[in-house]
Amino acid sequence: MATDQELELIHDPAYVNAVRLAGKGKLPKEKAGNFGIGTEDTPIFPGMHEASALLVGGTLQAVDYVMTGKSQHALNLGGGLHHGFRGKASGFCIYNDSSVAIKYLQEKYHARVLYVDTDAHHGDGVQWSFYDDPEVCTLSIHETGRYLFPGTGNINERGQGKGYGYSFNIPVDAFTEDDSWLESYTTAFTEIVEFFKPDVILTQNGADSHYFDPLTHLSATMRIYREIPRLAHKLAHQYCEGRWVAVGGGGYDIWRVVPRAWSMLWMEMSSNPTPTGPLSPEWLDTWQPDSPVTLPQSWDDPEGIYEPIPRRPEITEKNTLTVEKLLYPIRSNQSSSVKPT
Amino acid sequence: MAKPSRYLPMTKDAVFVFSEELLTYKFSNDHPFNQKRLLLTLDLLKKRVLLLMRISSSQEWLPIRN
Amino acid sequence: MIVEKIMKKEIISLTETDTIQTALLLIQEKRIRHIPIVNHENHLVGLISDRDIRDASPSIFRTEDFKEDMQKPLHTIMKTNIITGHPLDFVEEIGAVFCENNISCLPIIHEKKLVGIITGTDLLQSYVELTGVNKPGSQIEVQVPDQPGVLHNISCIFKKRNTNIHSVLVYPAKETEYEKVLVLRIQTMNPFLVVDDLKKEGYKVIWPSLPGISL
Numbered sequence: 001m002a003t004d005q006e007l008e009l010i011h012d013p014a015y016v017n018a019v020r021l022a023g024k025g026k027l028p029k030e031k032a033g034n035f036g037i038g039t040e041d042t043p044i045f046p047g048m049h050e051a052s053a054l055l056v057g058g059t060l061q062a063v064d065y066v067m068t069g070k071s072q073h074a075l076n077l078g079g080g081l082h083h084g085f086r087g088k089a090s091g092f093c094i095y096n097d098s099s100v101a102i103k104y105l106q107e108k109y110h111a112r113v114l115y116v117d118t119d120a121h122h123g124d125g126v127q128w129s130f131y132d133d134p135e136v137c138t139l140s141i142h143e144t145g146r147y148l149f150p151g152t153g154n155i156n157e158r159g160q161g162k163g164y165g166y167s168f169n170i171p172v173d174a175f176t177e178d179d180s181w182l183e184s185y186t187t188a189f190t191e192i193v194e195f196f197k198p199d200v201i202l203t204q205n206g207a208d209s210h211y212f213d214p215l216t217h218l219s220a221t222m223r224i225y226r227e228i229p230r231l232a233h234k235l236a237h238q239y240c241e242g243r244w245v246a247v248g249g250g251g252y253d254i255w256r257v258v259p260r261a262w263s264m265l266w267m268e269m270s271s272n273p274t275p276t277g278p279l280s281p282e283w284l285d286t287w288q289p290d291s292p293v294t295l296p297q298s299w300d301d302p303e304g305i306y307e308p309i310p311r312r313p314e315i316t317e318k319n320t321l322t323v324e325k326l327l328y329p330i331r332s333n334q335s336s337s338v339k340p341t
Numbered sequence: 342m343a344k345p346s347r348y349l350p351m352t353k354d355a356v357f358v359f360s361e362e363l364l365t366y367k368f369s370n371d372h373p374f375n376q377k378r379l380l381l382t383l384d385l386l387k388k389r390v391l392l393l394m395r396i397s398s399s400q401e402w403l404p405i406r407n
Numbered sequence: 408m409i410v411e412k413i414m415k416k417e418i419i420s421l422t423e424t425d426t427i428q429t430a431l432l433l434i435q436e437k438r439i440r441h442i443p444i445v446n447h448e449n450h451l452v453g454l455i456s457d458r459d460i461r462d463a464s465p466s467i468f469r470t471e472d473f474k475e476d477m478q479k480p481l482h483t484i485m486k487t488n489i490i491t492g493h494p495l496d497f498v499e500e501i502g503a504v505f506c507e508n509n510i511s512c513l514p515i516i517h518e519k520k521l522v523g524i525i526t527g528t529d530l531l532q533s534y535v536e537l538t539g540v541n542k543p544g545s546q547i548e549v550q551v552p553d554q555p556g557v558l559h560n561i562s563c564i565f566k567k568r569n570t571n572i573h574s575v576l577v578y579p580a581k582e583t584e585y586e587k588v589l590v591l592r593i594q595t596m597n598p599f600l601v602v603d604d605l606k607k608e609g610y611k612v613i614w615p616s617l618p619g620i621s622l
Contacts, residue, residue: 040569041595043368051366058358065356073355077379078363083543083596090543091596092374121596124543147614149596150543215373215597217615242354254378262382263389270355280388287381373597 002056007095009103010129012087016049019094023048036089052094055079059097060104062245066200067109072242073233073269077262080204080249082123083150091121091149098204098247099129102136105200114198115139116189118228119206119249120216122153122169126204132163137196141185143209143218144171155326165329168192170322173315174217180316181209181220182227184323193235195330200240203232206249207261211306215252219309221301225261229268244269255291260299275299359383410501411494413533414515414523420445423452423482430481431460441512441526444485449520453485454512460484491516494523502530539574539592547598548613549589549605550580561589564604570595588613 007016018035021027022044032038037048045051055078062074076097084096098115105111115130117123117140130136145151159167170184193201207225209218229246236244246265251258260279267274278298288295309315364376420443421430430442434457444453463484465473492501492513501513505527515523535541551557558575565572571594580586593601602612 038569039571039594040600041597043372045368047365051362054360054362055366058360058363062356062358065358071354071356074358075355076358077382078359078366078376092368092372145540147546149545149598151540151546151592152543214599248379250374251378252373252375254375254381258378259381259385262378263385266355266357266382266386267389270357275389280385283385283388286384 001050002053002060002095002097002100006060006100006104007053007056009107010086010096010099011084015087016095019052019089020049023050035087036085037094039089041092042089042094048094052081055081056095056097056100059101059245059247062247063101063105063109066243066245067105067111073236073244073246075246075266075269077205077248077265079247080119080206082117082119082126082204082206082249083121084125085128090125092250093125096125096129098123098126098202101202101245101247102126102130105202106135109199111199112196113137113200113202114193114196115202115204116232117141117204117206117249118185118209118224119204120209120213120218121148121206121250122150122171123204124150124152127153127157127167127169130163131159131167132161134159134162134166136163137166137168137192137198139168139170139188139192141170141172141181141188143176143216144173146171147174148216155322158329166196168326170319170326172218172319172322175219175309175311176315176319177219177309177312178221178223180319181218181224184319185224185228186231187323188326189231189235191327191330193239198240200243200245201232201236203229203244203246204249205229205246205262205265207251207258208249208253210253210257210261212253212256213251215250219306221305222257222260222264222299223301225264226268226274226300229265230274233268253293255287255293256296260296264299408498408533409494410492410496410498410515410525411523413498413529414494414525415529416523418443418521418524420521421481422446423485424480426478426480427460427463427484428477430455431464431477434460441524443514443521443524444481445521451489451491451514451516451521453482453487454489454514455481455485456512459486489514492525493517498530498533501525505530537574538576538590542573542592542594543596544573544592544594545596545598546590546592547602547605547615549591550586550611550613551589553579553585553587558589560608561605561610564608565591565593565601568601568604570601 015035018027022037038044058076059079062076065071065074079097081093081097083091084093102113105113113136115126115138120143122142122145123140127138140153142153145153153169153171155169157169158165170188208216209220211219236242264274276299284295366376419437423444440457442455443451446452490508492515494515494517511527513525514521573592576590578588580588605612
């Protein structure tokens with residue numbers, strides 16, 4: 001479990017205290033509101049401090065394993081709670097394990113961190129934590145915030161002060177499909193890692209961009225969950241001697257999407273071939289009785305799980321232009337010598 | 342509190358951090374954020390591994406300790 | 408909202424005897440586009456924009472030829488007769504002043520002294536805040552009858568869910584004059600609960616709606 005001292009690398013002591021009190025049923029309702037807890041999104045529950053600190057501890061443990069060389073990569077699927085703010089819970093997130101882990105990486109290991117967030121929602125908490133810090137580079141690819149929570153993550157949010165130019169956002173259009181999503185992700189990640197040359201890569205692997213996800217409006221399939229970790233794995237070896245920490249995140253179709261997506265992530269990370277073909281019949285037999293929906297029968301989605309998207313060419317074009325605009329500053333600087341050491 | 346997370350070295354390349362206590366991060370029964378997905382994932386991996394082991398005995402994989 | 412609430416109070420200014428060169432460097436360093444010119448009593452005597460400086464600068468093909476021009480004092484190029492505002496002006500009205508006069512910067516004067524400055528960017532920022540997008544939330548759009556009490560009824564539905572509303576915008580529906588569209592930004596990642604409530608009460612929810620419908 002993360003200590004208070006570790007949590008307070010990012011979070012206000014008053015907030016940590018409030019969460020602890022809330023978890024014991026001792027925080028007055030009117031005070032809870034100021035800290036973003038006791039809402040429909042982030043209700044108070046017994047032991048909420050311990051549960052939240054535990055998952056932060058898991059991410060810090062993953063970091064330690066990678067940074068001390070005990071392991072090349074490490075995964076904490078219980079982490080990835082990227083909406084947590086310094087003094088406020090938001091969007092189902094209480095403590096922000098990724099923000100804490102990045103600060104921890106800086107203080108303990110003096111590492112330059114590239115944070116890559118593929119959750120369908122903008123990674124706002126992490127972005128704002130390091131918005132003015134040129135030693136941390138954040139990349140978030142998400143459904144446009146025009147309607148979707150949290151509303152931020154626009155392309156023009158590039159950082160401020162010394163951190164200007166180290167915050168990258170790709171707001172893809174609603175209904176974006178695999179090809180366009182993957183093209184955006186691959187292009188941006190590949191060029192940004194070359195620009196930033198991190199010591200370690202931290203990926204947030206929310207699994208809510210899938211067509212089935214009930215809270216978002218993208219039209220991706222399992223294909224992206226096969227490719228997302230593959231590229232992260234390759235780039236971690238290419239730029240960071242393998243140092244790669246991965247955490248979970250969103251993912252609200254817990255039956256049809258998340259188990260397959262996160263299994264793919266682990267199989268890739270542990271250098272196993274990512275699985276194809278039918279899902280384990282034992283698994284299906286075990287869980288189908290509990291599931292409100294029919295479980296998928298294979299690792300990949302069959303063709304035609306959704307109706308064709310009417311405006312596909314326009315959506316694809318718009319996403320391509322977004323990525324071009326996003327990368328313009330680092331592409332135009334490639335000839336000059338602004339690259340950080 | 343006891344040591345919270347157990348790491349599970351499954352191959353020398355990667356560690357999988359997990360503890361059943363991660364499932365205590367639970368707002369309510371009908372809240373969309375539901376860490377039961379961790380169990381579903383682990384179980385899928387375990388059963389997948391069994392499948393793999395049958396195919397190839399050279400897979401380095403330690404069973405998950407509960 | 409009044410101007411005082413959104414104006415910048417730390418003003419970067421120069422005097423009319425400073426050189427064009429100084430202004431050029433300042434504009435580049437501070438990434439600003441306007442510099443108010445004041446006298447020793449902090450009274451506004453002029454304004455220069457990046458465009459004024461560019462007009463005075465030699466062509467990029469002649470940078471070596473007219474170097475002495477850049478040493479001329481600012482009063483040779485600054486605009487006088489400046490449109491100004493007051494701290495108690497309304498931001499909404501200031502917006503109209505910007506449009507009518509085609510300007511992008513308004514010095515704010517109080518008791519003859521320069522006390523603030525507002526740029527087009529500041530106005531846009533306050534518009535952004537008006538829409539609530541600077542706080543984490545989801546946006547929903549509901550088409551409602553244009554009659555008294557509707558907003559009250561709708562807000563009760565949000566209250567029941569303990570969902571905070573960041574902002575509400577109202578605009579006329581395109582296809583009928585008897586309805587309006589409410590654009591609400593609400594503090595939740597899961598708008599579907601309240602959307603269901605709204606639908607149950609018979610309201611027409613335009614967004615979020617089923618995928619496949621174009622935005």
